[in-house]
Amino acid sequence: MGFCSYCGETAFKITKEHLWPTKLHSRLMTANKQQENAFWLRKLDATLGVEPTIRDVCAPCNNGFLSNLDGYACTLFDNSFSKIVQRYETVKFVSDYHQLKRWLLKVCYNSARVHTAFDVFAYQPLLPYIRGVSDATGRSVHLYAHLTYPDTAPAERVKDGVPRLFEPTSNRVGFMNFTVPGVGRKVMRTVHIRSYSFFLAFFEPKETSAVRTDFDSQFLAEIPNAVRLRPSSSAVSLVCDGWSAWDSFEGSRVNQIVVEE
Numbered sequence: 001m002g003f004c005s006y007c008g009e010t011a012f013k014i015t016k017e018h019l020w021p022t023k024l025h026s027r028l029m030t031a032n033k034q035q036e037n038a039f040w041l042r043k044l045d046a047t048l049g050v051e052p053t054i055r056d057v058c059a060p061c062n063n064g065f066l067s068n069l070d071g072y073a074c075t076l077f078d079n080s081f082s083k084i085v086q087r088y089e090t091v092k093f094v095s096d097y098h099q100l101k102r103w104l105l106k107v108c109y110n111s112a113r114v115h116t117a118f119d120v121f122a123y124q125p126l127l128p129y130i131r132g133v134s135d136a137t138g139r140s141v142h143l144y145a146h147l148t149y150p151d152t153a154p155a156e157r158v159k160d161g162v163p164r165l166f167e168p169t170s171n172r173v174g175f176m177n178f179t180v181p182g183v184g185r186k187v188m189r190t191v192h193i194r195s196y197s198f199f200l201a202f203f204e205p206k207e208t209s210a211v212r213t214d215f216d217s218q219f220l221a222e223i224p225n226a227v228r229l230r231p232s233s234s235a236v237s238l239v240c241d242g243w244s245a246w247d248s249f250e251g252s253r254v255n256q257i258v259v260e261e
C-alpha cells in the first residue's frame, strides 16, 4: 500500500513503472541490433543489465494513461524515431503535440524520481497535464526539437565499443543549462531518442509572455535548426543539421549538457 506518484491516491496495489517503456526499449534494441540490455544509471555511475523501474504507481494509472502514452511513443518510434536521419536531410515530423509532450514529461518525471533529482518538485503542478486531465496546465512548458546527425568520433576515442562512424542510436534523458542574457540561467530537460532531441523549458507563473517570447528567440537562435513545437501544428519540417551525434554524446557544446542519464 502507498501513494501513487501520478494521481496521489492511496493504492492497495503499487505497481512498477519503467523508466523507458518496455515496448519502446525492445524496438530500440532491434533497431540497434543490440544483443544485451545496458542501462547507465548516473546515480550509481554503473551500467545495469536490468531496466531501472520505480515502484510508486497505482495500477489504474499504470494500465491507463501511462500505458496509452507509451503506446503513442511506440507509434512515433515506428513512424519517425526508427530511422537514423542523414545530415542535411529534411524530414516531416508529424506528432500529436499534447501526447508527445505528456509522454516526454512523464519520462523526465520518472527519471527525476529514479535519481531523486533536484527538479522532482517541478512536475507536481504538471501532473494534471501529464494525466490528460487539463491541457491548460501544460502551457507552462515549451517544447522544442531538432535532429542530430551522424558524425565521426575522434580517432583517439575509437575504442571500447566506440565506432568511428558515430550514429545517434542511443536514448537518454538529461539536463541542459541555457542562459538567456539579461534573464538568467534556465535548467531545461532533454530527451534524446536516436536522431531526435527534444528540449523542455519550464516557466513559472510569474514569467510573463514577454519573457517567454524572449526565451524562444534566444533559444532558437542558439540551438542549431531547432524548432518550437506547437499544439496548432501537427507537422513540422526538421532539417538534420542540429548537433553532431558525437558532440551531443560528449555534451561539449556551448550550452553544455551538464548531466546525462
Ligand SMILES: [Zn+2]
Pocket: 004, 005, 006, 007, 008, 009, 057, 058, 059, 060, 061, 062
Ligand atoms: Zn495513480
